[in-house]
Amino acid sequence: MELRIFTEPQQGASYDDLLRLARCAEDAGYGAFFRSDHYLKMGSVSGEPGPTDAWTTLAGLARETSRIRLGTLMTAATFRLPGPLAITVAQVDAMSGGRVEFGVGTGWYEEEHLAYGIPFPPLAERFDRLEEQLEVITGLWRTPAGRTFDFAGKYYTLTGSPALPKPAQHPGPPVLLGGMGPKRTPRLAARYADEFNLPFVGVDESARQFQRVRAACAAIGRDPAELHWSNALVLCAGRTEDEIRRRADAIGRDIDELRENGLAGTPAEIVDAIGRYAAVGSQRIYLQVLDLADLDHVELVAAEVMPQL
Structure with a gap:
């Protein structure tokens, strides 16, 4: 079991x-x-100083870190055209020395689209656009050097693209897809994903959705073992009940709710909870850290949870 850190910087x-x-x-x-x-x-948070762009952030981190892998959960397909997005991700991958992972989804938060003038089509169209984006982006990365890439879709058309630049990783950064959609999500994951991620759902729901994706893989003759399987869960750890409560209060969450729906409690409790996800096939846990100033929180889990996994 691998632990990863996941942040929500739009919260401030x-x-x-x-x-x-x-x-x-x-x-x-x-x-x-x-x-x-x-x-x-x-x-209800203020969100100040305001949003930071995900790929601009990762470009900076690519040059200011050296070992840790970097990625998005999830880039919104509504935000960017697939050709320029393929260029951006490939460039950040090269800047990091091949440490980038590309999580992408339909986009879902209508209010942010309204706030910044981004079109927000109906869900069916967002899925259609996501599927075309996946075909375009992976197609550009996989096109052999010296060849061109063409694509004629309903929403995107590329003609004679040089399919450059190439990412540092070949044939491209790992693609992460996720979500609880019962039909299209598993089919897209089976076709395009290197990792399937479930955000903020319980063990039973995880088992059911993992099985849907495995069935979609079998339907197209893909070995489900080729995928990594992961969950994202809110973290609220402490050595004592007072420390756990302090951290829950700092992020405005209820301890009992976090114990039920996240990873809350002592290191021993968190190890047990992670074990339940591992039992249904999860291989990575993305720890959603909401208080970005609390570095002791991150270090506590590394010291007292990580060695037991």
């Missing part, structure tokens, strides 16, 4: 805040540092 964080936490995570031995791709806060 500067680039310097993210850099400090990414370096802490790297020094503590976490496998990766991921961030959301959102342009608007959620809930």
